[in-house]
Amino acid sequence: MQTEWLRARAESLGGRVWSDGPLTWVDGPDGLILVFPETIDPSALERSIEQARNEERELVGAWVDNEMDASALAAAGFERGWAPWWLAADLAGIDAPADPRVHVGVDLEDVRDEQGHNGYDRMLGLARAQPERAFYAGIRIDGVLAGHAWSFVDGDVAGIFDLDVWPPFRRRGFGAALLHAVAAAAHGAGARTAVVGTSPQDAIIYRAQGFNRVGMSSTWWRHL
Known part of the structure; x- marks a missing residue:
């Protein structure tokens, strides 16, 4: 994935x-x-x-x-x-009422707000290029983008990526709302299982939503 x-x-x-x-x-x-x-x-x-x-x-x-x-x-x-x-969960088990502050898709406000965020505005093109597989969700609090997340579908498996809530908005349940939104979008596109790669410190967030650890990997880097 x-x-x-x-x-x-x-x-x-x-x-x-x-x-x-x-x-x-x-x-x-x-x-x-x-x-x-x-x-x-x-x-x-x-x-x-x-x-x-x-x-x-x-x-x-x-x-x-x-x-x-x-x-x-x-x-x-x-x-x-x-x-x-690496953690995985049955998408049918990730269920919660939709939060009206979360929207799935990309609008002009997202593009404006994401500009300068490590060039993230370019990344939003993926949701437009592959709308049947790539789902972007943003959450707005009082009109301000407070966080985002992605899911990406490959067959009956969906990956959860880049789930992040900006520091001023954390510890208020917005991460769970974003997770539920992109999980629901992936489930609607035919995925049955969700997987996510995360740090050991953040794994507790996903465990609370029904994810269980299934493996580990490593990154390696060569500075030229």
Whole structure:
């Protein structure tokens, strides 16, 4: 699911996706990322690093399953970063009354409010490019955008991504309202299971909504 999310964003927003032997690379809003290889060919890895250096990139990343041998990444100068927990839930069990302050979709106010938020206004193009799969939800409090979330459907599985409530609005139930909104949109699009990658500290938010831990992965980063 993480791979499909990164791929969709890259392909919808002018990036690219390619493979070199067993390595699949996504060049999208998060930069140049190696996505969940089953094995790592050191020569293919070095070719991509050299390409990134020639393009004057500052950073190359990788997402890997914790059961994969990542020694080739360490040997190539990558350093281990954050290690997300993966949780899953039955979408039929994520049910709550809709909060009228949450809207699913993108309007002009969202675009204006998201400008300057790490260039996030470009990301909103994904909801327009793939409206049957990508669902953006925003919550407005007194007319001000207070947080957002995404769900992305791939077959009968939906990923929950970028759920965030701005600091002045936290601890008021808005995160749960956003989660319910994007989960309902994904369920309506045919997904049966939701998955999310999160930090151990934030996992409690999802556990309270019926998510259970199913695995772990790691990120690795090479500063050029």
